[in-house]
Amino acid sequence: MAKGTIRLADVAKAAGVSQGTASNVFSRPDVVREEVREHVLETAKRLGYAGPSLTGRLLRAGKVNAIGVAAVEPLAYFFDDPWARALLAAVSQVCDASGTGLALVSAKDRQKLDWNIKSALVDGFILLCVEGGEKLVQLTRERQLPFVALALNDDDPSIASISVDNLGGAAIAARHLAELGHRRFGVLATELSDDHVGPVGIAEIERAIYSTSRDRALGYWQALEAFGIRREDVPIYETINDKPSVEAGLELLFSVPEPPTAILAMSDNIALLAINWLRARGLSVPQDVSVIGFDGVPEGGMVEPGLTTMAQPFAEIARRAVKAVLEDAVPTEREMIEVTLVVRGSTAPPR
Amino acid sequence: MAKGTIRLADVAKAAGVSQGTASNVFSRPDVVREEVREHVLETAKRLGYAGPSLTGRLLRAGKVNAIGVAAVEPLAYFFDDPWARALLAAVSQVCDASGTGLALVSAKDRQKLDWNIKSALVDGFILLCVEGGEKLVQLTRERQLPFVALALNDDDPSIASISVDNLGGAAIAARHLAELGHRRFGVLATELSDDHVGPVGIAEIERAIYSTSRDRALGYWQALEAFGIRREDVPIYETINDKPSVEAGLELLFSVPEPPTAILAMSDNIALLAINWLRARGLSVPQDVSVIGFDGVPEGGMVEPGLTTMAQPFAEIARRAVKAVLEDAVPTEREMIEVTLVVRGSTAPPR
DNA sequence: GCGTAGGATTGAACCGATTCAAGAAAGCAA
DNA sequence: TTGCTTTCTTGAATCGGTTCAATCCTACGC
CATH class of the missing domain: 3.40.50.2300 (Response regulator)
Structure with a gap:
């Protein structure tokens, strides 16, 4: 790592353009003259500039482009429990398609969970409420971000939720x-x-x-x-x-x-x-x-x-949940989804 | 969501204290007089302040407190492949213990992967190099963040890696x-x-x-x-x-x-x-x-x-990888870890 | 030669917090 | 009352970008 990390301002100065122009080179390349653009890019490369820092950018934009999936379980739950896994795989798929990041947040103990939810860099949450749902909902509410609860064990109609x-x-x-x-x-x-x-x-x-x-x-x-x-x-x-x-x-x-x-x-x-x-x-x-x-x-x-x-x-549930969170269009009512019977070999008439 | 979101500055003004004091109330509560602190908290609650915004905070701090795990696979890979799952479960555990967030970043197609890596809000990466490792390493390098490669299929000694x-x-x-x-x-x-x-x-x-x-x-x-x-x-x-x-x-x-x-x-x-x-x-x-x-x-x-x-x-690999990334102390040499024979029922002398 | 439409560039404000040197108030000793 | 701590609080600078109104050119029409 170069010691004093290079900032956009440094590149701008070195290239002899204003910071505004330098910014445009990266985020709206079409608006700047090709000649200048190339020169700036050239300078950036020479200096080893890593591209606009995300934090600076998102501070301005306010959007992180990622959603969090939360549960009151140890993090490993997401990889161990078959249901959680199936659901996450589906959520992944949807996120992949829309270029949205995925962050896993969870903790078994309340204090840590609180902190994790508070500090997750996401635009919204999908809550896996298998257990301890109310706790989770309550914590997430404080964060004032859109969220939707899955498998919620609670009839409170004020909680946006999707269940089967x-x-x-x-x-x-x-x-x-x-x-x-x-x-x-x-x-x-x-x-x-x-x-x-x-x-x-x-x-x-x-x-x-x-x-x-x-x-x-x-x-x-x-x-x-x-x-x-x-x-x-x-x-x-x-x-x-x-x-x-x-x-x-x-x-x-x-x-x-x-x-x-x-x-x-x-x-x-x-x-x-x-x-x-x-x-x-x-x-x-x-x-x-x-x-x-x-x-x-x-x-x-x-x-x-x-x-x-x-x-x-799962795919449908994931699609709706992600969409709701991203568009901050959480369902006003509790959504209910049908399940379908899949007959395989484990059932047959009795002897 | 209240329309004009409430900022720390708003709370400070409403409570009649300076923004600096208001900030201290949240991030260093011990330094401000109890009386004032309570008043500020009170005001914050009244206004519906959601707590210090992460983006503002992290802009200042420069640390996101999260690491990314990346692979050249569809996101669902993390939940489907047993090896990836075992590893991630272990990584989760370590992160849990240190209060670090976990973000999953991946994509099968190169363009998307590029973008995903560029835009992941993390302090560093753990790379799952099962396939397409060089591609992944190259992309990650550009980001100029610490990273460590796992299961790297490449003998390039300049790449920090941990393998078995x-x-x-x-x-x-x-x-x-x-x-x-x-x-x-x-x-x-x-x-x-x-x-x-x-x-x-x-x-x-x-x-x-x-x-x-x-x-x-x-x-x-x-x-x-x-x-x-x-x-x-x-x-x-x-x-x-x-x-x-x-x-x-x-x-x-x-x-x-x-x-x-x-x-x-x-x-x-x-x-x-x-x-x-x-x-x-x-x-x-x-x-x-x-x-x-x-x-x-x-x-x-x-x-x-x-x-x-x-x-x-897995636990040891995860521990070392997370530590390396978080402390930006990536191993200068390729680390090698031993595997141990676990004898269960699937092997026996031949008939 | 002059007025002007048009695009390229600039400069400063702004996003939302943290931090720290410096100032203010209060407490205590002489 | 003065002087000196101690404890809080303040205000301004800072993090690293983006954005937009204003300015500067350039070229074109008349």
């Missing part, structure tokens, strides 16, 4: 299995409330704090009741979306005389873990047990058998 | 299998040169443009020759690290009368694909065929059987 139709999607999933002839189900739920794992009853579902999980449960019930299956007869086990809790749940669900012939998993992650457990247990999927997931992550299509699931239109 | 000991690691991998008693090997290589897939001979290896792949091949050879296995007798198939090319390679390797009893895969990704193919083909791993990977991505530990591999110390 959890209730409707879950209903379709359950109906799919019921129509195949299944009558004995087991549900593996994503988080309903903080710090709880284990079997849950109807009352717990109804007062769940995470609406995503709650709505999916309600959707399952709704569809199954149309087939004469009472909600009391559908065991639900709350997991925290990880291997140990999912396996504990399966252990319980399959410890009864008449175990389920179909598993309703509230996430593909859970579904994939379930399939592994079932096979290790000597049960074949889908012959012995059918499994349906929720989310539609790419991994679901790459295993054998393929995972039947309710697919979120 | 590909030759030594590969030798350990091959030795591990040879010591188990294997004598018939097949190699599934990562890219050796652009736009080529298929079996390769000794000459192609020696003039490969990607030194990572070349060195791994050399390492395999070196170790195997110590066991009396000639390089001519080790078939090598070049893939592009994806499913179709890996399967084509396996198809070929196993189409001979005496197929290999051990597969040397130059990436875990390839190894995992290989294991799937072998099983689908009715061959059990490790009983019929042993497979060893390279990289040590987390997925390798989560499958059944676990993948034996040469693990890169």
Whole structure:
């Protein structure tokens, strides 16, 4: 690095033109006479000028041309969790197309998250509200930048958000299995409330704090009741979306005389873990047990058998979210997006 | 958004203090009398001041407090490729700890990449040079920011880089299998040169443009020759690290009368694909065929059987890279890091 | 030869903060 | 009361560009 970094003003002086002209050479080359332009560029190169500093420029312009994606999770979450990954890949794609930068901001501990959000150089945020959504929304609000919440577990209508139709999607999933002839189900739920794992009853579902999980449960019930299956007869086990809790749940669900012939998993992650457990247990999927997931992550299509699931239109979600943030045209109402049933090899009629 | 956004100056005026004092209230609260401080904060809140604007602040400070990770790939690469993911997760961790932001910059097409690199608001770059490394290095150089290249396929000593000991690691991998008693090997290589897939001979290896792949091949050879296995007798198939090319390679390797009893895969990704193919083909791993990977991505530990591999110390690599970039203390020489053999279930003595 | 249209260039204001030398007020000792 | 600290606060300079109104040329028409 040259010691005293070269500024635009230095180049201008060395080239014998005004700073205004020098600036034009870089940001509006068409307006300056070719002769002069070449001379200035020449001088710049000779001096080793690195081009207009972004900070100076953006101070003037006020736009960073980047958006931040935030979550109340360690940063590694973005690369580990299949859902987050699928979503980010989609967001990336959209950003790529529009030449927008992407910054990852997150932290598990509140203080750091606060600071990270405050200091992220972005024009707006996409919030991944899987957990601790309100905290995130609140922090982001203070920043006074446009933002849109994804997968928000909160019914506050003043928060711009895009979510999928959890209730409707879950209903379709359950109906799919019921129509195949299944009558004995087991549900593996994503988080309903903080710090709880284990079997849950109807009352717990109804007062769940995470609406995503709650709505999916309600959707399952709704569809199954149309087939004469009472909600009391559908065991639900709350997991925290990880291997140990999912396996504990399966252990319980399959410890009864008449175990389920179909598993309703509230996430593909859970579904994939379930399939592994079932096979290790000597049960074949889908012959012995059918499994349906929720989310539609790419991994679901790459295993054998393929995972039947309710697919979120990640590309569409990403497109809308990025657009909303960039144009500061956050939806005034909560937007709802449909999920679609993708049938692969993990579901079939019961034996 | 309030129309005329509120500036620090506005708050200062409204509170009846100088701008300097107002600034201190936010950035050095201890220096201003409590009474005044509270009054200013109060006024700020009343006016809806969002806190010191970052752009103004950073213009002054010159530091963005963020680093960029760049690759010549579509942005989604960061979330799809296991190696990139593992590395980024590690980088995330380090950044998290030091309160540094993380920006992803990339593009497959050169023009966009150029622009993205030029306009990324970061203090420095970590370059993922899996492919098109020189291009990336060149572009980044122009930006005149500190950077360090990872997995660089180039021997130019003027480029600060951190790489793993590909030759030594590969030798350990091959030795591990040879010591188990294997004598018939097949190699599934990562890219050796652009736009080529298929079996390769000794000459192609020696003039490969990607030194990572070349060195791994050399390492395999070196170790195997110590066991009396000639390089001519080790078939090598070049893939592009994806499913179709890996399967084509396996198809070929196993189409001979005496197929290999051990597969040397130059990436875990390839190894995992290989294991799937072998099983689908009715061959059990490790009983019929042993497979060893390279990289040590987390997925390798989560499958059944676990993948034996040469693990890169991702955390260490990330730590050094981030440190180098942040402190503008890029290694003057090319740093080399050792990889370690992690033995899991995918390797065993031959039948 | 004069007036003028037109484009190229200049110079200064401005973006929104931080910083620091210097000034003001308050406290305390003599 | 004067002198000397100590503690805050002020005002102006600064960071590195962009922008725009004003000015300067040049060439062209009459």
